[in-house]
Amino acid sequence: MARFLIIGIALIAALGGLIYGIDSGIIGTTLGQDSFKLYMFGPSKANASLSGAIVSCYNAGQALGSASAGYLADRFSRKYTILMAAILAAGSAAIQAGAINIGMMVAGRAIAGFACGQILSVVPVYISEISPPKQRGFVVGLQGMAIACGFAAANWIGYGGSYASGNAQWRITLSMQIPAAVCLAIGILFVPFSPRWLIQKDRFEEAQRVLLRLHDAEDNHDIVNQEIIQIREQINLEKMQNDSSWFSAIAKLFSRQYVRRTVTASFILAMTQLSGSQIIQNFQNIFYATAGFKGQQALLISGVYGMMGVIGQVLYLVFVADKWPRARTMWTGSLVLCVMIAICMALSAVYGGQSGGDLSGARGAIAFIFLYSMAYAVFFNAVVWVLTAELFPFFLRSKGVAVAVFIKAVVAIVLSQITPLAIAAVSWRYYSLFIATNFAAAVVYFFFLPETSGKSLEEIAELFGDTLATGHIGEIDVDAKGIELGEPIVETRSRV
Structure with a gap:
């Protein structure tokens, strides 16, 4: 019974992942709508700089949101920080759907990014703190499943919007970011506070009630008391050894004792961008054009592409979560992505410029983009959030994840600015960047990533x-x- 309760709580919190998936993915299909390009860019229907700005302002907002999340999660709780982010996400979607100029669109995307920066920083921390060590990979992985479902939903929403007329094509599409945010704002009110946060605030009786429910141990208080004691003493020990102020904690992240964890977490999340996954998601219509597919046909391909991530995430939950060691999953996945991108690059180079005639090679390139999406979901979509939340001790956990999300957002800003220009300048050759970064990541994960599977958060420290x-x-x-x-x-x- 307790397992189902934990999964239920995690599914509610994982709605944050659904919001992020939809908010991040929806802009890729929106930029593919002719009505949107005409309204925002004028008769030319093209402006690489503005396209990059719309994407990068979202990432800039994400950086700021993550920077605020560490303080808010410790001061006001993980639960209420998620609530605030959900409200901001709903408001930002309304601004985007009602945008009357490019400035309003940029503002709406920036606020959406701010909300998602908080969500990405706090949701995996919250889920990891309510999860049993032996099941943490699966339970935190539910956020990855929600992200994959969000991306898939965004792609199909964009394709469906293409059948509307005029500006309704993109206004209705962007407004579909609202339902998930509203559901999270309501649902989060009914989940418990993190027991570790309650213990930090000396609210032991509340923490005991939460843990009794999570452990289904109503008749065995000793189990819960033992866990409360260990968590409390670990928190107290960390307080004795470290200054408890927020700014001192941030400085600690870059001290000799903790900098390895900070760099590792930041590298893992930065690689979610440098792996090429987000670039392909946000600019996939441009990639499809290099393989000879444009317009509504490209939007349909986007919808199918999104479903591959869902399939990959199901494979992760069934065959990988809490069964494969985390480090092996990461370095194996990086090598698989190298191979996928290399094949896709070769096919795009040979067949991407063809129009009409035999398009089998171009279709092969699209097929490997699909397989890439599935492989990313299997090896990374959930594991990166599991690992990032596990690496830090309690007093640094929310701040450490926030810093890692901040670095991820900064990398995303740079890539979103250069990608449209790079694709226009070098076309399929741009894939080579991601071949190199994935290979480098495989080396780092193989030699330097510690194994955290099956350990309590306190034991990982x-x-x-x-x-x-x-x-x-x-x-x-x-x-x-x-x-x-x-x-x-x-x-x-x-x-x-």
């Missing part, structure tokens, strides 16, 4: 040499409700 508090019940007096009255017996250990 020990992998990096942190002292681990190992409080146990011992001779604690316990009242009728199971709240300890005495002091726990606490030990510490550190990994040398």
Whole structure:
């Protein structure tokens, strides 16, 4: 019963992933609508700089949103930070759908990015903190599933919008970002606070009630008390060893003790951009044009492309989550993406310029873009969020993930600005960048990524040499409700 409760809570929080998937994916199909290009860019229906600005302002907002998320999640809770992000996401969608000029569109996309920056920083942290260690890969992976479903929905929404007339093509499409945001804003009110956040705030009775429900341990308070003691003592130990102020915590992320974790998390999320996945998603219609497909036909291909991510995510949940070691999943996936992009690049080089006649080679290039999408979902779409949330100790977790999301957004800003220009200048040769970055990532993951599978969040910190508090019940007096009255017996250990 507890497993279903945890999954239910995670599915509600994972609506944040659905919002991100739709908000990120919808702009790719919107930029493919002729009515949108005519309204925003004028009779030429093309402006590479403005196209890049619409995409990059979203990423700039994401950077700012992630920067605020660490403080808000610790100060006001993970739950309320997610609520605020959902409200902002709904408002930004309304601004985009009602945009009357390019400035209003840019503002709407920037606010949407701000909301998604908060969502990406806080949702995986929240889900990881309610998940049992042995199931964390699956439960946090539900966010990846939601992201994949969001991308798929965005592509089909864009294709459906192409059958509308006039500006309704893109206004209706952009307004479809609102439902998921409203559902999250309502649903998040009914999920519990993170038990670790409650313990940090000395709200032990609330934390106990949450953990009793999550563990389905109403008749065994000792299990929950043991976990509360270990979490509390770990948090207290971290407080004793570190200044608890927010700015000091940010500085700690780049200290000698924690910089490896900060760099690792930032590298993992930066590679979600440098792998080529987001570029292909946002500018896929341009890539399809290099293979000879344009207009409504390209939008239909986008819809099918989105479904490949969903299929890949299902394969991850069934065959990979909590079954494959995290590090092996990452380096294997990077090598697979190298091969996929190399084949796609070769096919685009030979057949991309053809129009009419035999388009089998161009269709082959599209097929490998599809396989690329599925492979990315299998190996990365969920695992990157599982790993990023696992790497940090509690007092740095929300801030560390926020910094990693910030770096991801900065990389996305740069790529979104240069991609339209690079594709126009070098066409299929642009794929070579992502071949190189994926190969480099495989090397990094193979040699430097620690294995975190099956460990508690507190035990993972020990992998990096942190002292681990190992409080146990011992001779604690316990009242009728199971709240300890005495002091726990606490030990510490550190990994040398």
